[in-house]
Amino acid sequence: MKKAGILGGGQLGRMLLQTAINYPVETFVLENDPDCPSAHLCHHFILGDIQDFETVYAFGKELNVLTIEIESVNVEALEKLEAEGVKVIPSPAALRIIQNKITQKKFYTQHQIPTAPFLVTEKKADLEQHTDFLPAVHKLASGGYDGKGVQIIENRDQLSLGFEGAAVLEKMIPVELEISVIVAVDTKGAIVTYPPAAMVFDPQLNLLDYQIAPAPITSTLAQQADAIARQVAMAFQSPGLFAVELLADQSGKVWVNETAPRVHNSGHHSIEGNMCSQFDMLWRILLEYPLGSTEALCTTVLVNILGSEGAAGAVLYKGLENVLATPNAYLHLYGKQLTKPGRKMGHITYCGNNVQDLIEKAELGKKQLKVVAK
Amino acid sequence: MKKAGILGGGQLGRMLLQTAINYPVETFVLENDPDCPSAHLCHHFILGDIQDFETVYAFGKELNVLTIEIESVNVEALEKLEAEGVKVIPSPAALRIIQNKITQKKFYTQHQIPTAPFLVTEKKADLEQHTDFLPAVHKLASGGYDGKGVQIIENRDQLSLGFEGAAVLEKMIPVELEISVIVAVDTKGAIVTYPPAAMVFDPQLNLLDYQIAPAPITSTLAQQADAIARQVAMAFQSPGLFAVELLADQSGKVWVNETAPRVHNSGHHSIEGNMCSQFDMLWRILLEYPLGSTEALCTTVLVNILGSEGAAGAVLYKGLENVLATPNAYLHLYGKQLTKPGRKMGHITYCGNNVQDLIEKAELGKKQLKVVAK
Numbered sequence: 001m002k003k004a005g006i007l008g009g010g011q012l013g014r015m016l017l018q019t020a021i022n023y024p025v026e027t028f029v030l031e032n033d034p035d036c037p038s039a040h041l042c043h044h045f046i047l048g049d050i051q052d053f054e055t056v057y058a059f060g061k062e063l064n065v066l067t068i069e070i071e072s073v074n075v076e077a078l079e080k081l082e083a084e085g086v087k088v089i090p091s092p093a094a095l096r097i098i099q100n101k102i103t104q105k106k107f108y109t110q111h112q113i114p115t116a117p118f119l120v121t122e123k124k125a126d127l128e129q130h131t132d133f134l135p136a137v138h139k140l141a142s143g144g145y146d147g148k149g150v151q152i153i154e155n156r157d158q159l160s161l162g163f164e165g166a167a168v169l170e171k172m173i174p175v176e177l178e179i180s181v182i183v184a185v186d187t188k189g190a191i192v193t194y195p196p197a198a199m200v201f202d203p204q205l206n207l208l209d210y211q212i213a214p215a216p217i218t219s220t221l222a223q224q225a226d227a228i229a230r231q232v233a234m235a236f237q238s239p240g241l242f243a244v245e246l247l248a249d250q251s252g253k254v255w256v257n258e259t260a261p262r263v264h265n266s267g268h269h270s271i272e273g274n275m276c277s278q279f280d281m282l283w284r285i286l287l288e289y290p291l292g293s294t295e296a297l298c299t300t301v302l303v304n305i306l307g308s309e310g311a312a313g314a315v316l317y318k319g320l321e322n323v324l325a326t327p328n329a330y331l332h333l334y335g336k337q338l339t340k341p342g343r344k345m346g347h348i349t350y351c352g353n354n355v356q357d358l359i360e361k362a363e364l365g366k367k368q369l370k371v372v373a374k
Numbered sequence: 375m376k377k378a379g380i381l382g383g384g385q386l387g388r389m390l391l392q393t394a395i396n397y398p399v400e401t402f403v404l405e406n407d408p409d410c411p412s413a414h415l416c417h418h419f420i421l422g423d424i425q426d427f428e429t430v431y432a433f434g435k436e437l438n439v440l441t442i443e444i445e446s447v448n449v450e451a452l453e454k455l456e457a458e459g460v461k462v463i464p465s466p467a468a469l470r471i472i473q474n475k476i477t478q479k480k481f482y483t484q485h486q487i488p489t490a491p492f493l494v495t496e497k498k499a500d501l502e503q504h505t506d507f508l509p510a511v512h513k514l515a516s517g518g519y520d521g522k523g524v525q526i527i528e529n530r531d532q533l534s535l536g537f538e539g540a541a542v543l544e545k546m547i548p549v550e551l552e553i554s555v556i557v558a559v560d561t562k563g564a565i566v567t568y569p570p571a572a573m574v575f576d577p578q579l580n581l582l583d584y585q586i587a588p589a590p591i592t593s594t595l596a597q598q599a600d601a602i603a604r605q606v607a608m609a610f611q612s613p614g615l616f617a618v619e620l621l622a623d624q625s626g627k628v629w630v631n632e633t634a635p636r637v638h639n640s641g642h643h644s645i646e647g648n649m650c651s652q653f654d655m656l657w658r659i660l661l662e663y664p665l666g667s668t669e670a671l672c673t674t675v676l677v678n679i680l681g682s683e684g685a686a687g688a689v690l691y692k693g694l695e696n697v698l699a700t701p702n703a704y705l706h707l708y709g710k711q712l713t714k715p716g717r718k719m720g721h722i723t724y725c726g727n728n729v730q731d732l733i734e735k736a737e738l739g740k741k742q743l744k745v746v747a748k
Contacts, residue, residue, distance in 0.1 A: 018395045021388065021415065022706050024691055041395065043414045275701055284698065293701035297671075317398055324658065327649055327667035332396050 001026050002064040004286055007050045009038035011334035011344065012069035012263050015271070017041040019279040025287060030059045037335040053077045060086050065286045067240075068262055071099050072143070087187070089286055090240035090261035097236070098261050101168050102141045108256055111235040114228065115256045116247075117171040124162045127169065131156045135172040138162045173255055179215055179246040180266035181229035184281045186291050187239045192281075194274060194294045196225045196246075197266050210362050211302045213269045216355055217248075224254045232259055241282045243267060269300035269349050272330050298351045301358035303366055305346035307339035313373030315339040322368035326361060328352050345371050375400050376438040378660055381424045383412035385708035385718065386443035386637050389645070391415040393653040399661060404433045411709040427451045434460050439660045441614075442636055445473050446517070461561070463660055464614035464635035471610070472635055475542050476515045482630055485609040488602065489630045490621075491545040498536045504543055505530045515540040547629055553589055553620040554640035555603035558655045560665050561613045566655075568648060568668045570599045570620075571640050584736050585676045587643045590729055591622075598628045606633055615656045617641060643674035643723050646704050672725045675732035677740050679720035681713035687747030689713040696742035700735060702726050719745050 001024050006013045009031030017038055020027050027042040032049050039045045048055040050070070056077035060066045065087040066078065078092040097107045108115040116137075119130055127138070134156065140149035140163045151161050152172070162169075178199040185191050198215035199208055215222065229244035236242065236259075243264030245257040267278035276284070276292025284291055307315075315338060323329050333346035348365050350358045375398050380387045383405030391412055394401050401416040406423050413419045422429040424444070430451035434440045439461040440452065452466040471481045482489040490511075493504055501512070508530065514523035514537045525535050526546070536543075552573040559565050572589035573582055589596065603618035610616065610633075617638030619631040641652035650658070650666025658665055681689075689712060697703050707720035722739050724732045 014395065018392055021392045021709070022704075024694070024707055024709075027414075040401075040417045041415055289695055290699040292698070295701070320398070321663055324666070325664040327669070330396075333398055335395070335398075 002287055003028060003062065005030065005060055005063045005066045006038070006042075006069055007056065007059075007066065007073045008069035009033065009036035009045070010069055011037050011336075011346075013038035014041060014334060015268070015279050015332070016067075016069065016263060016282065019277065019283055022280075023283050023287060025283070028059065028063060030056065035337055050074065057081060060088075065089060067282065067286055068095070071095065071260065071262070075099060087286075089187075089238070090236070090242075091238035094236040094238035094240070094261055098259060100141050101139050101144070101258070102166060104258060105168050105170075107235070108232070111231070113231055113235065113256050114254065116173050119169045121162070121167050121169055124159070124164045127153070127159045127162045130169055131159070133169060133171060137170045137172060139168050139170060141166040141168065173247055174250050175247045176250045176252075177215075177217070177248040178257070179217070179221075179225050179248055179254070180211075180264070181225050181244050181246065182264065182267045182270070182278055183229050183233035183242045183244060184278075184285060184291055184294075185233050185239050185242070186285050187288055189239075190291055191230060191233065192291050192294050193226050193229055194267065194270060194278070195296050196222050197269065199266065208265075208304060210359065211266060211269065212355060212359075213273055213300050213302070214296050218252075221248060221252060221254070224252075228254055228256060232256055236261070239285055241267075241278060241285065265304070265344070265347075268332070268347050269302045270294075271332070272349050272351050273298055273300035299353055299355050299358060301350045301355065301362045303348050303350075303362045304344055305333070305348065305369060305371060307341050307343035307345055307371050309341045311371070311373040312340045313338060315345060316372050316374045317345075318370040318372060319368045323348055323365050326350070326365065328358075329361065329365060339371050339373055376661055377402060377436065379404065379434055379437045379440045380412070380416075380443055381430065381433075381440065381447045382443035383407065383410035383419070384443060385411050385710075385720075387412035388415060388708060389642070389653050389706070390441075390443065390637060390656065393651065393657055396654075397657050397661060399657070402433065402437060404430065409711055424448065431455060434462075439463060441656065441660055442469070445469065445634065445636070449473060461660075463561075463612070463656075464610070464616075465612035468610040468612035468614070468635055472633055474515045475513050475518070475632070476540060478632060479542050479544075481609070482606070485605070487606055487609065487630050488628065490547050493543045495536070495541050495543055498533070498538045501527070501533045501536045501543065505533070507543060507545060509546040511544045511546060512536045513542050513544060515542065547621055548624050549621045550624045550626075551589075551591070551622045552631070553591070553595075553599050553622060553628070554585075554638070555599050555618050555620065556638065556641045556644070556652055557603050557607035557616045557618060558652075558659060558665055558668075559607050559613050559616070560659050561662055563613075564665055565604060565607065566665050566668050567600050567603055568641065568644060568652070569670050570596050571643065573640065582639075582678060584733065585640060585643065585674075586729060586733075587647055587674050587676070588670050595622060595626060595628070598626075602628055602630060606630055610635070613659055615641075615652060615659065639678070639718070639721075642706070642721050643676045644668075645706070646723050646725050647672055647674035673727055673729050673732060675724045675729065675736045677722050677724075677736045678718055679707070679722065679743060679745060681715050681717035681719055681745050683715045685745070685747040686714045687712060689719065690746050690748045691719075692744040692746055693742045697722060697739050700724070700739065702732075703735065703739060713745050713747055 005028040014037040195214035197213035379402040388411040569588035571587035
């Protein structure tokens with residue numbers, strides 16, 4: 001039985017472990033929180049820092065295959081492990097490019113992959129020279145996560161909002177729609193893509209409101225998104241699962257926003273909505289089995305369950321019974337013991353055929369379920 | 375968060391824990407094998423004997439709710455726990471009736487539930503008095519499992535095959551079809567049933583060859599099966615999941631064979647084939663959430679993955695890649711470290727619309743996958 005390690009023990013690791021149950025694999029998780037969502041669901045839980053060279057190296061050296069559920073891991077240790085014969089998926093080389101938004105953006109340019117024009121800034125004061133580039137988005141090169149480390153700068157009065165560290169300043173694109181395409185690449189280079197998912201944002205809060213998959217878009221746009229996502233994944237020359245986040249502008253042109261070389265929030269609907277889920281697919285890649293089918297089984301609308309504003313502490317879910325009384329609502333909680341405002345605590349996938357009906361159910365579900373602190 | 379305990383740590387517990395991941399519940403498992411399929415998938419694994427009064431009582435007394443994944447548990451401890459306010463699902467009273475085939479058969483008769491005529495024998499020699507009752511099936515009152523403790527006795531020359539312990543001698547019914555109906559009853563008495571599943575047996579080996587769900591039977595037969603299964607579950611006056619095994623004779627009459635008050639092999643197809651799986655349904659009952667929908671999403675053909683004849687030892691799966699190359703084949707391995715002939719090691723569910731195509735795929739799958747010893 002192969003020994004497989006996951007760096008990180010959050011909800012992505014948790015759902016990976018939920019699928020690992022079906023496969024012949026001995027699972028190892030490295031994470032520095034003993035109460036993390038994955039801790040009790042693996043064969044071996046190792047408490048430790050995924051950013052520490054020695055810790056990651058020691059964790060990986062007896063394993064057959066290693067993967068990640070978060071990008072902020074020690075890539076030098078992964079490079080050494082790979083050199084010593086441990087299979088690392090995604091490849092440390094791909095991970096190194098992606099970890100830093102400057103190298104990631106340069107990579108797209110170098111591979112003629114459409115992405116918003118950008119500049120590199122080393123410190124906040126550099127922004128002064130680029131006022132004619134505004135409006136733009138300032139993104140910290142590393143350390144950003146879930147919207148942190150990203151700042152819109154509309155005009156010169158907002159320059160002070162910029163970051164002090166190394167960052168990219170990306171030209172603002174008139175975004176019509178955000179799309180995600182998940183690409184799976186196996187160790188032999190076989191490649192499949194999931195139908196695109198569309199992200200719908202709350203215009204007030206700029207938070208993901210819900211996600212529709214397959215995206216209700218023209219086949220031309222879907223094909224363009226699929227082709228660019230494949231181009232991105234192939235350019236990385238690495239096996240793995242790649243969530244390619246795309247922006248479609250008002251003219252229908254598609255740009256790459258960023259790529260995550262791992263299972264991704266924008267693929268959670270695949271658990272119920274596709275023949276082979278993104279989690280199942282990654283195990284097939286890790287264990288060197290044939291890729292699964294990405295065929296959609298139904299239309300899905302997915303909402304994240306987020307910690308309520310103003311509530312921090314031991315979590316309490318109010319109104320779960322309402323969600324569970326909806327026959328086509330699939331609940332997934334992440335087992336986090338503490339809630340805080342905006343924290344991802346779970347998701348609900350609504351499955352069916354009528355997208356408008358699903359959206360209404362999802363909107364209702366968001367009202368029915370409250371995540372509060374005890 | 376509620377604390378829920380499972381007595382037994384086999385594959386049924388494993389798949390229950392796989393679903394528990396979606397719910398806010400702290401899981402406890404009691405089992406005397408530290409390498410059992412469930413050991414690494416719960417919050418708290420307690421090594422101990424599920425048949426020992428003190429062990430079961432100590433395990434259960436701090437829990438909110440207790441369930442079973444196998445009938446052979448200490449029911450006296452469950453009765454004491456129930457009296458002290460721990461929710462026990464199924465009720466110890468129902469479990470006590472079911473644990474013993476004599477009381478189970480008498481229960482059906484008492485509740486006017488159709489079941490094959492039977493006699494009680496205390497020792498093998500008793501069979502001599504009942505030769506005019508043959509052909510019949512001799513079943514040990516307790517301790518039987520997966521076909522063990524069951525013996526067909528065709529004629530007086532076969533009396534020596536009978537059992538020495540207390541047993542029932544059941545009149546042989548000319549069985550046309552075996553059907554299973556899974557019934558879910560919540561703590562408020564709400565009740566739902568899954569569409570019937572049909573068992574197809576290998577005529578040579580008398581082993582379950584594959585299972586089709588929903589069963590390709592007339593609506594009259596399906597309604598009769600559903601009505602009797604509901605009658606059985608209601609008679610037990612207990613919340614829980616009940617797998618009611620039924621026999622349909624050549625005249626279309628339906629008889630109850632036996633009932634399992636738990637998740638059951640004949641409901642495994644519900645993971646992919648129904649909106650709410652049997653495992654999800656039991657969590658809803660245990661945690662007092664609304665019952666889920668039993669609606670079928672597709673037709674399923676399920677085959678068990680059994681240990682090959684003549685092979686015992688550390689398990690090795692040969693040909694998994696062939697099964698996994700079939701897009702609509704869903705693999706579930708049970709994580710058992712040792713194989714032995716006939717041992718249930720996993721199952722594969724084939725999903726689609728064309729039952730004949732699914733049967734062909736399932737037959738091929740059985741040939742493609744071999745469970746051998748290393």
